[in-house]
Amino acid sequence: SARQIGQMAKAAALTHAPVSTISTYRPILGAAQNLAHHSQIRHFSILVTDKIPEKDPPKTRVTKPIFPGPTYTEEELLAVVPGHRQPRCLSDRLAWRLVRGARRLVDRATGVTDVKPLTTTQYNARILFLESIAAVPGMVAAVHRHLYSLRKGKRDQGWMKTLLEEAHNERMHLLTWMNLAEPGWFMRLLFIGAQGVFFNICFFARWVSPNFFHRFVGYLEEEAIHTYTRLEKEIENGQVKGWSDPTFPIPEIAIEYWNIPKDKQTMLWLTRYIRADEAGHRGVNHTFANLDQKHDPNPFEQDTRNTSSPVPNAILRPQGFERFEVIEGVKPPKDESESTLK
């Protein structure tokens, strides 16, 4: 991850971020800042441009999504709020620390502060980078489940479906945003480098501890919801040039995937669709982190022999479900402090 941090720090410098507090990376940043001195626009463009990219080449085959896009009611889209699951054990705390650290670094790298609204360029850079990363863990976990099922010759009990759906959904986020902004050469390098590092870390982490891994993803999703909620507010407040305009055209791929009705084909509602997806991932991954990976079924997939009990909805459960809530025959813990769902 040091490489990733280094690359981010460079990116920070190149976008004229307030870097004085990242003392460790000052030498790199200093050099990069000198480089960036000549032309702010030119050096922004190595990360991302706000230019709407050209459409796919005419011969590109547009196929149905692997998994159909999710559907939400208007109430659900509006009801998603940032939330946080309090860490309860060392593994939780480590996951939370890592995510918070990465978040602060990205904030500084892209010059984001609590007070000033972000520019579209800042949003584009953050969202492109984060969505290219976000699609990795679901795929990695699906691979591990697949291999485990083969080694044991046992049914998967529904896990892979949800994990592959998550990976596909995150990839659709990236492809959507690729129709809003054109990544520059440095961003493309970041895609490659970060993926190489992150894929391997994920593969190893999921192998060592599925519970830590899914908790980590849960915390990542919490942060994604923070970012998209901020974007929602700033679009609503008319603070985001272009996107605050309800006639700003949103990508075709998004309209098709979420089946967005005419009156919701705006950047404001697109942001809410994506946020609802992230809320699903948040609840699902925090729940997965509470389960026994070897024996428990995936509670979010219907048991075909017991179709009367509906599957739980994770979108409005920021902390996920406790094991006793979703696994048959598991009793809630006696200890009061343990059972309190904060």
Place this chain on the structure above:
Amino acid sequence: SARQIGQMAKAAALTHAPVSTISTYRPILGAAQNLAHHSQIRHFSILVTDKIPEKDPPKTRVTKPIFPGPTYTEEELLAVVPGHRQPRCLSDRLAWRLVRGARRLVDRATGVTDVKPLTTTQYNARILFLESIAAVPGMVAAVHRHLYSLRKGKRDQGWMKTLLEEAHNERMHLLTWMNLAEPGWFMRLLFIGAQGVFFNICFFARWVSPNFFHRFVGYLEEEAIHTYTRLEKEIENGQVKGWSDPTFPIPEIAIEYWNIPKDKQTMLWLTRYIRADEAGHRGVNHTFANLDQKHDPNPFEQDTRNTSSPVPNAILRPQGFERFEVIEGVKPPKDESESTLK
């Protein structure tokens, strides 16, 4: 793969195979044969038993398959025949050599000759081992396509769907057979060891050369069709104890997955359903090996903007489709010898 070979050789010895021709492994085999001397039955059972395993534990959640099972007409099920694509380049020849070598080794390891019909134990051992391996390449290729799409921010053009479907389908073959035979401890060790080796080889090979990789899988599938066709014939001829009996109950999981009608719920038809799946993989992978992985769409997924042209059916095309047959705007080669589809 040396490890795999070693393990196979051991397995060979333990099942009293005619091993005199595998001179390289004679020392290992000799030792193992001494070990096996005491009780043939006991040592067979370390590989596999013909005992029908107990059903899944009652709390197991039975979920819908990730991708619905394929559907075939009776004509299709009967029309699948073994076939071979002549290697045309060095990469093809290498793939073919590797598969043939592995095939011969497995034949010797499980004591299979051209003349004597196989026992159910021999079939169980082969099929369990091969199906646990067969589900790996599709998943590996899907991961590479996923990561590639993320790095480039480009549409996948339908590849992942077919690859994930293949991986899932092969896993269903394994799960089906796990309901017919109980693997012993040595087979379980083989599952783990072979998977560890094969997953990594596949991951690397798909990264280095997608074309070689898919050709190799195409040849593997050719061999699978040979095996299942032999099983079909020997069941038909009444040569397979138990399975030749049309009242022999086939696994519930298979009936549900392929939606097998009442009159086809026999081992004979189950064999044909699985063989039809393998024929699909054979045609698909030989086709994939002919394509440009970076730019060509997956011809087996419908273009949603051009639904009038049907997707090709790979089941009855043992050699797969040539690139000019399935990619728009590609001309057939001028050279006669090249364009002949053998």
